[in-house]
Amino acid sequence: EDKVVQSPLSLVVHEGDTVTLNCSYEVTNFRSLLWYKQEKKAPTFLFMLTSSGIEKKSGRLSSILDKKELFSILNITATQTGDSAIYLCAPLEGNQFYFGTGTSLTVIP
Amino acid sequence: NAGVTQTPKFQVLKTGQSMTLQCAQDMNHEYMSWYRQDPGMGLRLIHYSVGAGITDQGEVPNGYNVSRSTTEDFPLRLLSAAPSQTSVYFCASKTQVYGYTFGSGTRLTVV
Numbered sequence: 001e002d003k004v005v006q007s008p009l010s011l012v013v014h015e016g017d018t019v020t021l022n023c024s025y026e027v028t029n030f031r032s033l034l035w036y037k038q039e040k041k042a043p044t045f046l047f048m049l050t051s052s053g054i055e056k057k058s059g060r061l062s063s064i065l066d067k068k069e070l071f072s073i074l075n076i077t078a079t080q081t082g083d084s085a086i087y088l089c090a091p092l093e094g095n096q097f098y099f100g101t102g103t104s105l106t107v108i109p
Numbered sequence: 110n111a112g113v114t115q116t117p118k119f120q121v122l123k124t125g126q127s128m129t130l131q132c133a134q135d136m137n138h139e140y141m142s143w144y145r146q147d148p149g150m151g152l153r154l155i156h157y158s159v160g161a162g163i164t165d166q167g168e169v170p171n172g173y174n175v176s177r178s179t180t181e182d183f184p185l186r187l188l189s190a191a192p193s194q195t196s197v198y199f200c201a202s203k204t205q206v207y208g209y210t211f212g213s214g215t216r217l218t219v220v
Contacts, residue, residue, distance in 0.1 A: 004151075034208045042199055042211035043152075088152065090208075095140070095159065096167075097209065099152035 003027055004100035006089055012106045017079050021103045023089035024071040031092040033072050035063055038086045038102065046074070046087075079107045112136065115200050115212035122190040122219045130185040130215050132200030138210075140203050141183040145169065145196040146214075152199065158183055190219045 007022045025033065032050045036043035047056045049065035049072060056063050060079075065072045076083055086102040113134045122128055134141065142157035154167030158177040172194060174186040183202075187194060195218050201209040 036208075041213050043209075044211075045208050048208055090152075096154065096157070098154075099144075101149060101151035 002100075003093070003098045004089060004091060006087075006100035006103050008103060009101070010104040010106070012108065013079055015080060015107055015109055017107075018075065018077045019079060019105060021074040021076075021087050021089075021105070022071065023073070023100060025089070025091040025098075025100075026070060027091045027093035027098060029094045030067065031094070033065055033089060033091045034097065035072070035074050036088040036090065038088060039084075043088055076105075079105075081107050081109055083107050113200055113202055113210050113212040115198075115215055117215060118213065120215060120217050122187070122217065124191060124219060126190050127186070127188050128190065130187075130198055130200070130217075132183045132185065132212060133181050134183075134200075134202040134210070135181065136202060136210065137180060138202035139180065141177070142167070142201050142203075142209075143173070143175065143183070143185045144199045144201065145194075146199060147196050155185065155198075187217075190217075192219045195219045 004025045034048050035046040047063045052067040060077045063074045084107045086104050088102045090097040090099045116131045139160045143155040144152040146152050153169045156175040158164045161180050164175050198215045200212040203209045
């Protein structure tokens, strides 16, 4: 059974739309959850979440964690074509990160 | 400060050949790991190391060997390449608390 499930698997939106990406996880000894953006090459770090209910923001991106319900969401407002990428979430269990398969976001002009 | 450096960027192997993917980091990170990324499968952990001289298996270790003789280097060896090992390989290092820094990846094709 997958430890991390991301939804939707893919998403196509128009510039200016707001999107919400979901990440549910099932790990024991949870320590934190990370979000990454992956374009052509290696994933790049977006957020690290450790506490429930505290929103992290960076420009048009924000993320929040619910440790009781075991999920996190990543919001992107006023999307731009440069937001097109695969977004990965990765909960940290003990000393290991487990990556979801990602959500592929395509933003069309 | 170069971060995590992976070589080569691209490689084509014949079935049965061996090769080593190189990974080096200059951030003095204790933890290093190798992932493979396949379509629809996400990033899967192959092997990891929590420090020089210490390695352990991840989710998909079969067909791969690693060693960690120094803090900086963490090579991944394919002893006898198989078509199922066609993938994109990422090396990553991290601190105890924060997230990963990834290398730029190696695209490996086994024919």
